[in-house]
Amino acid sequence: MANMAQAIRMALHYGEQNLGVTEIFGEDVGPPLGGVFTATQGLEKTWNAPLDERGIIGAALGLAWAGGRPVAEIQFVDYIFNVIDMLKLAANGHWSSGGRYKTPMVVMTPTGSGIHGSMYHSHSFDSIASKLHGMKVVCPSTPIDAYGLMIAAIKSDDPVLFLKPKALLRSKGEELIPGEPDEKTLHEMIDAPLGDRTKWKAKWPKLSDYTVEIGKAKISQAGTDATIVTHGRMAPICLDVARRFQKEGKGSLEVIDLRSLIPYDWEAIKASVKKTGRIVFINEETEITNFAEHLIRRLVDECFYELKVRPRLLAGKATPGIGLSPNLEYFIQPQTKDVERVVSELLADPA
Amino acid sequence: MANMAQAIRMALHYGEQNLGVTEIFGEDVGPPLGGVFTATQGLEKTWNAPLDERGIIGAALGLAWAGGRPVAEIQFVDYIFNVIDMLKLAANGHWSSGGRYKTPMVVMTPTGSGIHGSMYHSHSFDSIASKLHGMKVVCPSTPIDAYGLMIAAIKSDDPVLFLKPKALLRSKGEELIPGEPDEKTLHEMIDAPLGDRTKWKAKWPKLSDYTVEIGKAKISQAGTDATIVTHGRMAPICLDVARRFQKEGKGSLEVIDLRSLIPYDWEAIKASVKKTGRIVFINEETEITNFAEHLIRRLVDECFYELKVRPRLLAGKATPGIGLSPNLEYFIQPQTKDVERVVSELLADPA
Amino acid sequence: MPTKAAAKAAPASDLYKKLGATKLLKIHELMVRARLLEERLIKMSKGGDGFFWIGGPGEEAFNVPLGLQVKKGHGVNFDFLHLHYRSAAIVMAMGAEPINALRQMRSVATDPYSKGRNFVNHYAIPEHNVVPVSPTIETQYSTAIGTGIAQARAKTDAITIVNGGDAGTAEGDFHSCLVWANRPILPLPILIIVVNNGYGISTEMRTQHGEKNISDWAKVFPDMPGKTINGNDVIETWAALEEAFAYIRKNRKPYLLEAKCSRLYGHSSSSGANRIPEADCIELLEKNMITRGMAKAADFKKTWDTEAAALDAAHKQVKSEPFPAVESVWEDVFADGLPPSYPTKGGS
Amino acid sequence: MPTKAAAKAAPASDLYKKLGATKLLKIHELMVRARLLEERLIKMSKGGDGFFWIGGPGEEAFNVPLGLQVKKGHGVNFDFLHLHYRSAAIVMAMGAEPINALRQMRSVATDPYSKGRNFVNHYAIPEHNVVPVSPTIETQYSTAIGTGIAQARAKTDAITIVNGGDAGTAEGDFHSCLVWANRPILPLPILIIVVNNGYGISTEMRTQHGEKNISDWAKVFPDMPGKTINGNDVIETWAALEEAFAYIRKNRKPYLLEAKCSRLYGHSSSSGANRIPEADCIELLEKNMITRGMAKAADFKKTWDTEAAALDAAHKQVKSEPFPAVESVWEDVFADGLPPSYPTKGGS
Numbered sequence A, B: 001m002a003n004m005a006q007a008i009r010m011a012l013h014y015g016e017q018n019l020g021v022t023e024i025f026g027e028d029v030g031p032p033l034g035g036v037f038t039a040t041q042g043l044e045k046t047w048n049a050p051l052d053e054r055g056i057i058g059a060a061l062g063l064a065w066a067g068g069r070p071v072a073e074i075q076f077v078d079y080i081f082n083v084i085d086m087l088k089l090a091a092n093g094h095w096s097s098g099g100r101y102k103t104p105m106v107v108m109t110p111t112g113s114g115i116h117g118s119m120y121h122s123h124s125f126d127s128i129a130s131k132l133h134g135m136k137v138v139c140p141s142t143p144i145d146a147y148g149l150m151i152a153a154i155k156s157d158d159p160v161l162f163l164k165p166k167a168l169l170r171s172k173g174e175e176l177i178p179g180e181p182d183e184k185t186l187h188e189m190i191d192a193p194l195g196d197r198t199k200w201k202a203k204w205p206k207l208s209d210y211t212v213e214i215g216k217a218k219i220s221q222a223g224t225d226a227t228i229v230t231h232g233r234m235a236p237i238c239l240d241v242a243r244r245f246q247k248e249g250k251g252s253l254e255v256i257d258l259r260s261l262i263p264y265d266w267e268a269i270k271a272s273v274k275k276t277g278r279i280v281f282i283n284e285e286t287e288i289t290n291f292a293e294h295l296i297r298r299l300v301d302e303c304f305y306e307l308k309v310r311p312r313l314l315a316g317k318a319t320p321g322i323g324l325s326p327n328l329e330y331f332i333q334p335q336t337k338d339v340e341r342v343v344s345e346l347l348a349d350p351a
Numbered sequence C, D: 001m002p003t004k005a006a007a008k009a010a011p012a013s014d015l016y017k018k019l020g021a022t023k024l025l026k027i028h029e030l031m032v033r034a035r036l037l038e039e040r041l042i043k044m045s046k047g048g049d050g051f052f053w054i055g056g057p058g059e060e061a062f063n064v065p066l067g068l069q070v071k072k073g074h075g076v077n078f079d080f081l082h083l084h085y086r087s088a089a090i091v092m093a094m095g096a097e098p099i100n101a102l103r104q105m106r107s108v109a110t111d112p113y114s115k116g117r118n119f120v121n122h123y124a125i126p127e128h129n130v131v132p133v134s135p136t137i138e139t140q141y142s143t144a145i146g147t148g149i150a151q152a153r154a155k156t157d158a159i160t161i162v163n164g165g166d167a168g169t170a171e172g173d174f175h176s177c178l179v180w181a182n183r184p185i186l187p188l189p190i191l192i193i194v195v196n197n198g199y200g201i202s203t204e205m206r207t208q209h210g211e212k213n214i215s216d217w218a219k220v221f222p223d224m225p226g227k228t229i230n231g232n233d234v235i236e237t238w239a240a241l242e243e244a245f246a247y248i249r250k251n252r253k254p255y256l257l258e259a260k261c262s263r264l265y266g267h268s269s270s271s272g273a274n275r276i277p278e279a280d281c282i283e284l285l286e287k288n289m290i291t292r293g294m295a296k297a298a299d300f301k302k303t304w305d306t307e308a309a310a311l312d313a314a315h316k317q318v319k320s321e322p323f324p325a326v327e328s329v330w331e332d333v334f335a336d337g338l339p340p341s342y343p344t345k346g347g348s
């Protein structure tokens, strides 16, 4: 089973071999490191940028205007906040130029908490990302979706922000990526060796053009009693809770993994609510002006009378940062027990 | 009647004379211009900064740490997006240092549309501002509130983002600022003359310590049938519509002018909803992940069963920018007729 | 290849001859076209025939020679231009139609640069590699890195050109451009231009900047030439640009060029957009050509009249054109169209 | 006042004498304290007694003399320090207690710098004007502007000190610091330090930076001295810092100082935090003092042992201390307390 970092690497390999990706760059993205989470090891078109996020996004934008399909990395989303203006230029350039300039670029960046990252390796970015109108925003929770969404992002003529949940980059999925060999073989083929790598070259499995359409959610578990809408780090946790509830007969939960935030799969959410009448939105960003609050507002607009009980939100607490001490991180950021609690309340809420 | 730019100028004068404000700076803030909207004309402590938003916010932060009470300006909020990281440092420094460093600084910046500003003189910033946890955010809609909130912002030991609605900076209010002389006199005293200003010095009226508490909304019209929660450019429009509805017997509208976004006056909103059971939130920012959607979500959490009808939002359309042609701006940004429409629907909605 | 010290230009007289009357008259015509265009735009902004004006009257002696020396076309084998809002004379010299600037000023539906969405002089011309002009100061120095990389990789003599103002060099993007253009592992063929008019809106350059010349930033990089020139003198600008273009096309390395120009109508309509008593590069060119017997006052008058007449016609035409339809705001949000479920109501 | 060219240091031998054994032994003791602290922190990060480690082992020969020359205190009449995550030896030399760094490493409630919230070596010491260390690279060069302005206004000889790494100089904040520190209207008394260890994480400086020395950025500003020194040699760093401090205190103008130092345990725990075969400044100092008969191996051994013992005791103490209470997250959100209606549920 490939982990998410390997899946992204394979998608980028497919991209540089078949989809015209000519530049994959960012801080420590090239050899010897191949990315702080190994997501760019062994690729052909990778290189190390100066320590300058503004130059990195500027370079990506210029490369896209020059007809390329660049993939740029911001090392951690925590360090993207000095270049929001350039992301806006990438997002609004097609509109401001009256449709004359396309901006096919991918910006990938690790997001979220879960690695004891303290204040600056734990940020989420969904809400601000959702306001960079013209930018597409995706956030996979499994290796197969990471692969398919990266292929889709590379093919897109719009700028795509590809959020990589930090906590899931080393986690494996349940579905195989088309062409993926067994775990050990894959490791020997594409993971850079420890120590000297100067002579190492990756061997790549035969990969295929597997695309996950941007804007399509995944029903990771079908259910009838209540709906969970989630993505990223919280998705596997929600799925795990839903499965246990199912097994233990506590209720039949439908789990929607958004995968794409912009555009988002509104039809999938509406359809599920029409079925269950009960819904909770779960993500790890702080609760003030949270992207899911937009979805709740729209739900209230369009499905107020289909809702059996009030729609809920489980999100991060609005502290100025995420504390390093596990006591603090686990209190600030939603954990499994919080999901169990809110889902139980949702199911128990008298209609 | 002072206009809002004059009110801010008077508050800054009071601040530099009585509240320990030693530096008021930004691009073109000092002589000869005194600010692109004249809000810093004739003051003692103003100076022009290099064209560098990062240096400006960095300077403010350093000055605050050094024991000062700086007031820095970002010339237009449209140009704040290259320095969000530094605003976050200002906001989280008190928390990250375990409470050992306070950050008494004010960042003021013109916000919103309404001056035919096209793509980069029309931005709103409420939503992102509301996620800079640790930062207080205010946005007055009248000269008297601008005066009182600026005094409060200067006194605050927290960083305060002071949003100045572009479209209202030249508009006058209904209430006099304590100590304010008649309009003509005020103009002769504190407005810089056209042409050569090298010899000009402002004469200041005797001003007083009038404070509007940060976090307190204003009920600009009391009403019983429905509630409008608004702020900034939309506030006077909403008040005007509410008064006309009153006069024409179309309904009794309560208008809440938030004035502070962070912290916001939750008690005022709840109290009003308990009374009216009908509520609409009106602001000019784009509708995806809009600050008011947080308020709606919280309302659904805490007052679901007090709501007679679904809560509503009237906001800007989620285009990549605001178009220059009035056709486009008036379609993208909420206007008086949109307020009338949504309020009528709100009142007519069968409970 | 130039020394790093600003080279002294050869005696102007020769250079006038060298350039020749035909070329100089062509340059003059384009300068007049750009100047009249800007003055018309100002008039429109004051006459309610548009709103905000910002532009580059006073920079024609630098911008026209620049535009004429551009390797014009589409794609990496042609020059890329990352311009700012004072670049009308550059695109005019590259063949842009004044009428399209009038369309953007009036923000009519036919505005080819932004469909009536953006301020005037915010060009976006893919056929000629003019990337979207951004209202954000200095970001063009960061995007220039990207087209520069594309051209450093390609087998071509094409280069990237970026221009902006003096005050903007305080922004980090100017630094990013310097650092990235000089990366030992991949130097970039970028003509880094700073037009120094002595002001950022109301703020004097000399109060804010300790560097003697902006071109002194080149001193940090052993390999990058830096030069400061008088941007009001067509002869000096033509020669300096020729030298800079030749150096970059050949060596595939950056060159920093500072041009001192007049800001003839102040900053923008926000500062009144009235004529300022500063050196006028067109007057200067006319005077110099006449004293050298290369042209007569009458020739110049004819150019002014012809260009003015053409502009009148264009303006008349534009006034007859419709404003954009409100639904057009939903065009170009995404390259592949608006998803059916994208929220479009602006709330409930 | 120094010439802009890096002045040659006087023959080292004299300088050893000049500094004297007592002072050198004091410096050595602080270097050992800082080194042992970092090695302990690394051990803790590997032993599950904390998480991420980042720090400055290898920079002691520069950081200890720096800390000792600081005018230490609170407020504008004392030096302000805008440090980064490799500055432990600086604060140790200023008298900070190693135990507090252990507390931050273990993120216990007693961590005086962040209450268990931030990574280790992220100091915040108001009593000594050490402003909060930010995890964001280079932003300290922008905040330094502010304390620099406060000190430029005050009647004082106090200055602002900012340090950071080589790779970080690619960020615009470095540019902002250079530009603002050299404003003709208000030059700033800032010691702008760059510690050049040749790397940004895994990326080699020489692949990304075309400037021969980082101190060459001073060439842009006629008034700002720039110098590059060997940061591994206490003698050279002491003298260079004395010169720089004296210049800034007296002239109230900026000074750019580049120190080349070793990165003895690599970038951080993310790169393994294992010992790298680079020059060790403590070994070097010991060797030089012994050959000059200024100290014996035994003296040094004693220092190592004493410091190690003290650290053991401190570590033992810290292990007995509680972790922060969950409710403590609501402290320090706002200076005047959390408003009663602030949302604290994390959703519904």
Ligand SMILES: Cc1ncc(C[n+]2csc(CCOP(=O)(O)OP(=O)(O)O)c2C)c(N)n1
Binding pocket: B027, B051, B075, B079, C086, C135, C136, C137, C138, C164, C165, C166, C167, C168, C169, C197, C199, C200, C201, C267
């Ligand atoms: C990032 C940013 N900050 C501020 C502004 C507002 N602004 C527009 S033009 C200008 C002055 C620019 O001066 P300079 O760089 O010298 O160019 P000039 O206008 O003189 O040609 C400013 C501050 C902006 N457009 N973008």
Ligand SMILES: Cc1ncc(C[n+]2csc(CCOP(=O)(O)OP(=O)(O)O)c2C)c(N)n1
Binding pocket: A027, A051, A075, A079, D086, D135, D136, D137, D138, D164, D165, D166, D167, D168, D169, D197, D199, D200, D201, D267
């Ligand atoms: C703005 C920002 N971008 C990226 C990072 C991630 N990061 C942490 S340390 C580092 C390398 C810094 O290198 P250098 O400036 O040379 O300092 P050194 O670590 O070598 O002392 C990077 C890229 C960060 N912390 N902040």
Ligand SMILES: [Mg+2]
Binding pocket: C165, C166, C167, C195, C196, C197, C198, C199, C200, C201
């Ligand atoms: Mg200028």
Ligand SMILES: [Mg+2]
Binding pocket: D165, D166, D167, D195, D196, D197, D198, D199, D200, D201
């Ligand atoms: Mg380094």
